[in-house]
Amino acid sequence: MRQFVSLSMEEIVRLDRNNARPDSDYAESLERAQKVRRLRKKRAAEKAGATLPSGLDALFDDERDGLDPDAPMSWTRKLPDSGMLVNGDYALHAHFHLIKRLTGGAKRLCFYTEKEPGMSAALMAAFRDEVLTDRLEAFQVKVSEELSTRRKWSLVGKSKAEFRGWLKARRADGTITTQDLTQVRMLRLLEALRDAQPIEDARLQKTGILDQASVPQCGRTGSDGATSDVAKAHAAREVLRGKSAGAQLP
Amino acid sequence: MLREKFSGAKVRERNSLDPERLAGLVDAATLMPVDRYFKQIRRDLMMLERPVGVAGNKMRMWYGYSPYDPSIIPQLLDIHRA
Numbered sequence: 651m652r653q654f655v656s657l658s659m660e661e662i663v664r665l666d667r668n669n670a671r672p673d674s675d676y677a678e679s680l681e682r683a684q685k686v687r688r689l690r691k692k693r694a695a696e697k698a699g700a701t702l703p704s705g706l707d708a709l710f711d712d713e714r715d716g717l718d719p720d721a722p723m724s725w726t727r728k729l730p731d732s733g734m735l736v737n738g739d740y741a742l743h744a745h746f747h748l749i750k751r752l753t754g755g756a757k758r759l760c761f762y763t764e765k766e767p768g769m770s771a772a773l774m775a776a777f778r779d780e781v782l783t784d785r786l787e788a789f790q791v792k793v794s795e796e797l798s799t800r801r802k803w804s805l806v807g808k809s810k811a812e813f814r815g816w817l818k819a820r821r822a823d824g825t826i827t828t829q830d831l832t833q834v835r836m837l838r839l840l841e842a843l844r845d846a847q848p849i850e851d852a853r854l855q856k857t858g859i860l861d862q863a864s865v866p867q868c869g870r871t872g873s874d875g876a877t878s879d880v881a882k883a884h885a886a887r888e889v890l891r892g893k894s895a896g897a898q899l900p
Numbered sequence: 901m902l903r904e905k906f907s908g909a910k911v912r913e914r915n916s917l918d919p920e921r922l923a924g925l926v927d928a929a930t931l932m933p934v935d936r937y938f939k940q941i942r943r944d945l946m947m948l949e950r951p952v953g954v955a956g957n958k959m960r961m962w963y964g965y966s967p968y969d970p971s972i973i974p975q976l977l978d979i980h981r982a
Contacts, residue, residue, distance in 0.1 A: 732971065762929050787922075789929045839923035 686722040739768050746776035758785050765792040813838070945976050 657665075670677040753759060759780060763769050773788055780786040797805070817834065820826040826837060941948055951961040967973065 760925060762931060764931060787925055789926065791929050791931050793931060835927070836920070836923055839926055840919055843919055843922055843926065 742768055742772040743775060746772045750776045759787070761786070761788045762791055763788065765790040941977070941980060945980055947972065947976060
């Protein structure tokens with residue numbers, strides 16, 4: 651026979667908690683609810699004891715726009731359990747920190763990165779010590795992908811003319827006597843590096859870093875050199891990539 | 901291949917390195933291997949192929965091959981890498 655007894659709400663909650671099967675979802679949710687209650691009580695106590703300048707609290711209340719910071723976490727407020735969209739910059743920073751962890755034992759590092767805002771900052775932030783102790787080289791490679799084909803050909807022509815002019819001048823003043831194009835290419839790169847200006851990078855707070863060592867724009871045609879133009883571009887590519895030592899300039 | 905032609909490289913470097921070694925590193929500056937790997941991923945993994953522009957629908961993008969569950973992507977990439 652059933653007995654009806656009158657119980658207060660606290661007693662019901664207590665009995666409920668005691669009767670909940672341990673390790674069940676229900677017991678877990680009860681436990682979680684109790685934690686939230688405790689946290690809210692603690693925050694309320696802190697808030698009561700806080701000594702914010704007068705008016706500031708009200709200002710923050712306006713800023714929060716009705717959001718209750720003490721509200722329990724619900725499925726509409728909580729972060730996802732697995733996976734979420736993250737701002738690209740954070741991903742970039744995390745990526746470089748991961749690389750740092752994976753290459754922990756490396757004596758020396760060399761990076762070739764895209765020239766993208768944020769990437770340099772992320773690299774410097776993750777590898778600051780390596781840069782300051784001179785154990786890291788970082789290069790930014792810029793690729794002009796959006797140019798039209800004609801514009802690209804025009805740039806190749808300009809680059810070739812520039813290279814020829816440079817070599818002619820060097821040969822005229824006797825600086826370069828070798829016919830070996832690998833050596834010529836190296837001399838040109840060395841000259842470009844010698845002319846590079848030092849820059850200051852606030853992230854490192856240290857001077858003496860080279861920048862702007864412009865590498866000549868170099869040619870690759872992907873063609874077999876059937877026409878004279880293509881042959882010239884091919885030769886220019888060979889010159890600048892150093893693939894054919896001793897080849898004659900176009 | 902073609903894009904290499906229009907690339908320049910900037911050096912951001914402490915100047916204590918041997919110039920010839922530095923020149924060698926500058927000479928090696930390229931993103932081609934990375935671009936190639938990205939291209940391989942796009943072509944080899946159907947779910948990571950670029951979305952298709954649909955001519956019959958004002959060239960709006962069709963994401964039909966994209967996976968519903970993003971957690972599939974790291975799995976696919978791991979398999980592809982292995």
